[in-house]
Amino acid sequence: MGNKFSRRDTLKFGLGATLGATTALYAPAVLSSDAPVIRYLGTAVNMGDEIEKKLFEDTGIKVQYISKTTDEVTKSVLTQPNSFDIVDSEYFSLPKLVPSGNILGMDTTRIKEWDNVTSIFTKGMTPSGKKVGLQGTAPSKVMYLTGATSGKFADEATQYATLIPTVYNADTLGIRPDLIDAPVTSWADLMRPEFKGKAATLNIPSIGIMDAAMVVEAMGEYTYPDKGNMTKAEIDLTMKIFTEAKKAGHFRAFWSDFNESVNLMASGEVVIQSMWSPAITAVKAQGKPCVYQPLKEGYRAWAAGFALPKTTKGKQADVVYEFINWYLSGWVGAYLNRQGYYSAVLSTAKEYMSENEWGFWMEGKPAAEDILSPSGAKLGSVGEVRDGGSYEDRMGGVACWNATMDENKYMVRKWNEMVAA
Amino acid sequence: MTKISRYFVPKFSWLALPFAAVFFLFFVIPLFLTIIVSFWDYNDYSIIPDLIFENYVYIFEGCFQFDADLCMTFKTYLSTLYFCLLTWGLTLFVGFFVAYFLAFYVKTIPIQIVLFLICTIPFWTSNVIRMVSWIPLLGRHGLINDTLIFLGIIDAPVEWFLYSEFSVILALVHLYTLFMIVPIFNSMIRIDKSIIEGAYDAGASEIQILTNIIIPLCKPGIVIGSIFVVTVVMGDFVTIGIMGGQQLASIGKIINTEMNYLQLPGAAANAVILLFITIIIIITMTKFIDIRKEL
Numbered sequence: 001m002g003n004k005f006s007r008r009d010t011l012k013f014g015l016g017a018t019l020g021a022t023t024a025l026y027a028p029a030v031l032s033s034d035a036p037v038i039r040y041l042g043t044a045v046n047m048g049d050e051i052e053k054k055l056f057e058d059t060g061i062k063v064q065y066i067s068k069t070t071d072e073v074t075k076s077v078l079t080q081p082n083s084f085d086i087v088d089s090e091y092f093s094l095p096k097l098v099p100s101g102n103i104l105g106m107d108t109t110r111i112k113e114w115d116n117v118t119s120i121f122t123k124g125m126t127p128s129g130k131k132v133g134l135q136g137t138a139p140s141k142v143m144y145l146t147g148a149t150s151g152k153f154a155d156e157a158t159q160y161a162t163l164i165p166t167v168y169n170a171d172t173l174g175i176r177p178d179l180i181d182a183p184v185t186s187w188a189d190l191m192r193p194e195f196k197g198k199a200a201t202l203n204i205p206s207i208g209i210m211d212a213a214m215v216v217e218a219m220g221e222y223t224y225p226d227k228g229n230m231t232k233a234e235i236d237l238t239m240k241i242f243t244e245a246k247k248a249g250h251f252r253a254f255w256s257d258f259n260e261s262v263n264l265m266a267s268g269e270v271v272i273q274s275m276w277s278p279a280i281t282a283v284k285a286q287g288k289p290c291v292y293q294p295l296k297e298g299y300r301a302w303a304a305g306f307a308l309p310k311t312t313k314g315k316q317a318d319v320v321y322e323f324i325n326w327y328l329s330g331w332v333g334a335y336l337n338r339q340g341y342y343s344a345v346l347s348t349a350k351e352y353m354s355e356n357e358w359g360f361w362m363e364g365k366p367a368a369e370d371i372l373s374p375s376g377a378k379l380g381s382v383g384e385v386r387d388g389g390s391y392e393d394r395m396g397g398v399a400c401w402n403a404t405m406d407e408n409k410y411m412v413r414k415w416n417e418m419v420a421a
Numbered sequence: 422m423t424k425i426s427r428y429f430v431p432k433f434s435w436l437a438l439p440f441a442a443v444f445f446l447f448f449v450i451p452l453f454l455t456i457i458v459s460f461w462d463y464n465d466y467s468i469i470p471d472l473i474f475e476n477y478v479y480i481f482e483g484c485f486q487f488d489a490d491l492c493m494t495f496k497t498y499l500s501t502l503y504f505c506l507l508t509w510g511l512t513l514f515v516g517f518f519v520a521y522f523l524a525f526y527v528k529t530i531p532i533q534i535v536l537f538l539i540c541t542i543p544f545w546t547s548n549v550i551r552m553v554s555w556i557p558l559l560g561r562h563g564l565i566n567d568t569l570i571f572l573g574i575i576d577a578p579v580e581w582f583l584y585s586e587f588s589v590i591l592a593l594v595h596l597y598t599l600f601m602i603v604p605i606f607n608s609m610i611r612i613d614k615s616i617i618e619g620a621y622d623a624g625a626s627e628i629q630i631l632t633n634i635i636i637p638l639c640k641p642g643i644v645i646g647s648i649f650v651v652t653v654v655m656g657d658f659v660t661i662g663i664m665g666g667q668q669l670a671s672i673g674k675i676i677n678t679e680m681n682y683l684q685l686p687g688a689a690a691n692a693v694i695l696l697f698i699t700i701i702i703i704i705t706m707t708k709f710i711d712i713r714k715e716l
Contacts, residue, residue, distance in 0.1 A: 071681035078466050078683065096683070100466040197580055203667040205678065246668060253584045253666025259553070260663070267556045269583070408465060412682050413479075417493045420500070420670035 036319045041066040041076055042088030045278075045304070045341070046167050050374060051332055059326050061319060071204075077102055081309040086320045091303045092137040092206065092402040094162050098151055103307040105145040105160030110321050113328045113345045120395055121165045121303070121344065122157065130396040132301075136210065136228025136403035139165065139303045149310075163305025164324055165344035167336050170299035170394045174261075174275030178289050179268060187211075187297050188218035190272055196250050200264055200273035201242075203254035205415035207402055210300050211274045212238050214399065218297045228403030232410055239414045243421045254419070265290060277340040280387075285377055292387040298399030299388075305344070337361050338374050342391065364390030452696075459689035468685050476690035497670040498698070504586075504661065504671070505654045508593040512650050513643065515594065516601025520642075521635070523602070524609035537606075540599050548659055555592070555664065559583040584666030592664040597653060601646035608642030609635065640710045648703055655699050 035056070040047070044067045052063050066084055068076060074093040076083060081102040089097060097103050108114045118127060124140030125131050134141060142162055144154040153162070175184050182194075190199055202208050213227040216238050224234060245251065252270050255261045262282045264270040275292070283290040306324050308317060326332075333349025336342070338357065343349040350358055359365035364386060371380035380386075388394045405411055462471040484492040491499070519540065527533050543551075558564050559582040566578040581587055612635065620630050658673030667674075672695050679688035 069681075075681070075683060096466040200666075203662075205682070251666070251668060254668055256662070256667055263553055263556055267560050268562050269556065269560055404465070408682065409684065412678060412684065413493075416497075416670075416675050416678060419668065419674065420493045420496045 035060050035062045036316075037062045037064055038085040038316070038320055038323055039064045039066060039083070040086050040088065041068065041073060041084035042304075043068065043070055043073060046088060046332075046336060048335070048374075051335065054331055055323070055326060058331075059322060061323055061326075063323070077309065082311040084309060085312045085316055086323065087307050087309065088166060088304055089163060089307060090402060091139045091142060091163060091305065092404050094142045094153075095137065095404045097307070098142075098145070098153065098162060101149070101151050102309055103162075104310050104312075105148040105150070105162065106164050106307060107148070107321075108159055108161050108164075110325075111164055111328065112325050113348060116345045116347050117165060117328075118342075118344060118346055120168070126392050126396045127346070128392055128396075130392065132395060133298060133399040134401070135224070135226050135399065136300075136401035138228075138401045139163075139168075139305075163307050164328070165303060165305040166327065167341045167343065168301065168303035169277055169341050170301045170388070170398050171274075171276060172295055172299050172388070173272055173293050174265060174280050174283075175291050175293050176265060176268065176271040176289065177291050179271040184272065184293050185296055186218045187214040187295050188220075189295075190215050190274075191219065191245060191250065195272050196248070197252055198269075198271045199251055200253050200255060200261070200270040201251060202261070202274050203256040203419070205412050206404065206408075207300075207302075208254075208274070209235070209238060209405075209411055209415065210400060210402060212242050214297060214300060216241055218295075227400045229405050230407060230411070232407055235405075235407060235411050235414050239418050243418045246418060247421055262286075281340060281373065281379060284379065294388040294394070294397070298397045299394065300400055300402065301395070301398040302402045335374050338372075340386075342395070346391075360384075360386055362391045364393060455689045456693055458686050459693050461686045461689075463684060463686045466683065476686050477694075479687065480690060480694065493670075497672050497675060500670050501655060501672050504589060504593065504657075505651055507590050508597065508654050509647060509650050511590065511594045512598045512601045513647065516598045516646060517605055517639075517643070519598070520602045520606035520609055521631075523606055537602075540602055543596050543599070548663070551592075555583065555588065559588055559591075584664070584668065586665070586669065588664040589661050589669060592660050593654060593657070596660065597650050600649035600653065601643075604645040604649070605639055605642040608639040612638050644706055644710050647706055651702055651706075652699055655695065655702075 038061060040063050042065075047065045047067055052065070055061055055063055066076075070090055070093070073087065073089055074096055077087055077089065077093075077097050078100050087103065089103075111117075119125050120132060121139045121143055124134055124138060132138075142153050144156070144158045145160040145162055146152045146154045146158060148160050150160075154160075173184065173187065173190060179198075189195075190201070201211055209230075210227060213224055213230070216222055217224060217227070219241075221241060222234070222237055224230065230238065253260075253264060255264060255273075258276065258279055261273065261275055261279045264273065265275070265279070265283045266286045266288050268288075277292060280290050280292045306327070308320055312320055328345045328348065330345070330348030330350075330352045333343030333345060334352035334357075337349055337353060338361065340361070346362070350362075353361070356368045357371070360367045360371050360380065366383050366385050367380050369382055370378050371384070373379050388397075458468060459476055460472050460474070462469040462473055462475070480494050482492065483489065484495055486492075523533055523536055527536060546554075556563065560566070561578045561580065561583070563582070565582060566575075569575045570578065616634060617630055620634055625633070656673050658671045658677050661669055661671040662674055672691065676688045676691045676695070679685070679691065
């Protein structure tokens with residue numbers, strides 16, 4: 001791969017130098033037959049054929065997806081930083097990635113829409129000024145670096161960002177309203193006795209423990225100073241409650257794969273569980289009612305963004321920055337918003353969405369006409385309102401963020417103990 | 422000397438070189454590295470060359486306080502061994518009789534081949550598809566539960582059909598019986614038919630022929646099949662995870678989780694212990710029979 005690039009670059013440079021401005025007419029043809037390729041490492045969340053096609057149409061850049069799970073993305077950044085040109089990582093991985101020195105600070109002066117990036121990332125509040133919960137690895141706490149290669153987080157805004165945000169969302173419990181009698185309003189309802197053998201949670205320790213903490217707090221067992229950074233005693237307490245429930249047969253299953261969560265819910269094996277928003281859509285697409293239930297204690301949020309490995313330099317870095325600018329310019333934002341995620345730059349995405357779409361997804365208004373997914377599947381009928389309502393209500397209701405704890409090693413061990421119990 | 426020269430014919434020993442090289446490159450070296458890394462230190466984002474025993478100490482923490490509950494490591498190994506033993510017993514039972522049927526009751530080779538291919542069906546689909554397809558069969562609203570309710574045999578769905586020890590064992594037996602069938606079948610078809618005819622003519626019953634001739638002559642096949650099944654089940658975490666609803670412990674899952682959290686030295690230490698235990702099991706099995714002598 002490396003050789004190919006340098007050959008291409010040399011070719012381009014050579015052509016540019018010899019043909020130069022005098023034959024500017026020929027240049028586009030030459031360049032388009034020699035499309036730059038970027039290797040894009042990330043989770044499958046924001047990878048899609050449509051994005052790839054549109055990108056090539058608009059910019060002539062080709063993208064090569066390297067799709068992995070969240071944990072594997074982190075592993076790749078740490079162990080194989082030269083295997084990709086750009087990484088789409090979650091913010092909660094940053095406490096591992098940044099000290100390793102394998103990713104560079106992103107130069108915000110090269111990002112056209114930087115000033116329009118939603119204040120959730122830059123200030124930790126919604127656009128209307130409502131403060132969001134900052135427990136856990138909240139993006140606003142790890143947004144800036146003290147320098148491009150410093151490896152240290154900055155307390156104040158600097159020129160260098162850790163990640164250029166791409167996509168984020170607020171997660172909650174998913175339920176099957178047709179199989180549940182009493183309304184679900186709190187995280188504590190996951191442990192309601194009537195759901196014995198019909199509840200599930202996920203077997204990804206770093207996310208599972210956050211959901212567990214939301215439950216424990218909602219049950220009134222304990223109030224954490226910071227759910228996203230527990231002490232050993234707090235981990236013990238949280239896991240004890242879940243271990244007892246597990247032993248008593250409260251959980252039908254734990255899931256570790258997105259598709260498992262869809263199957264559990266669609267088959268009716270489980271009626272209430274920790275879930276991700278596209279999984280709700282997938283259950284609905286099978287004709288089963290499924291609600292992403294807003295809960296009074298708030299949401300557990302996550303966010304992802306772009307970074308360059310230290311090995312992406314020069315012309316290749318220019319191409320990657322061009323890609324990021326295109327990514328934030330609106331089309332992709334609209335594409336993400338239509339799936340129930342949120343885009344980092346709201347103003348540009350709005351231009352690519354119809355009034356009805358914007359009203360439904362972002363403002364919590366009833367749909368004036370059918371709501372379609374990017375692939376054309378029907379997600380909502382006329383009059384329907386999005387679960388949880390508007391962007392302000394959902395993101396404003398965030399209680400904590402996915403996190404990497406100081407006691408990570410201990411937490412993973414305790415989680416394994418629960419599975420073995 | 423004579424014993425060694427039976428296995429090594431110097432003139433042709435170079436034929437083993439390519440395979441030996443593959444083994445060295447892709448087995449011996451990685452294994453050696455795993456052992457080395459198991460003594461290294463680590464933090465959140467890197468592994469640090471060192472010589473510490475903490476990774477091992479950590480695994481056995483609390484394991485030797487006999488007044489307390491069983492520690493996680495022992496619990497996990499017990500659960501893994503339990504699955505291993507049950508799967509081994511069941512695959513041996515099913516596999517032996519399938520092979521017996523194929524070898525002695527099916528007369529023509531084409532039909533033997535067809536039936537053999539049928540035995541490989543579980544491997545035609547991916548793990549993901551198998552995982553999805555068990556739910557409509559064993560699930561709460563699955564085919565079996567619905568049928569039993571329809572027939573009035575049960576009133577409410579049976580919960581333990583899925584996400585239980587039962588479903589794990591079922592899936593493991595379903596998958597790995599083939600590993601028993603192949604070597605046992607191989608041993609059986611090499612039995613000289615005239616021996617069986619001789620026994621039959623001398624008045625032996627089918628059961629006597631089975632216990633006195635076929636089983637003793639199939640021992641190498643049984644041991645080889647057992648080694649396959651035991652090693653695969655000891656390291657399995659995908660099947661136990663999926664069929665157990667991720668609520669049943671397996672040592673493979675612990676290693677997998679540690680790898681995902683970049684606790685590579687910890688995972689390496691666990692892997693070394695798993696390897697050690699598996700080797701002990703295999704040595705014990707081969708004590709009963711000298712595979713090389715019998716081949």
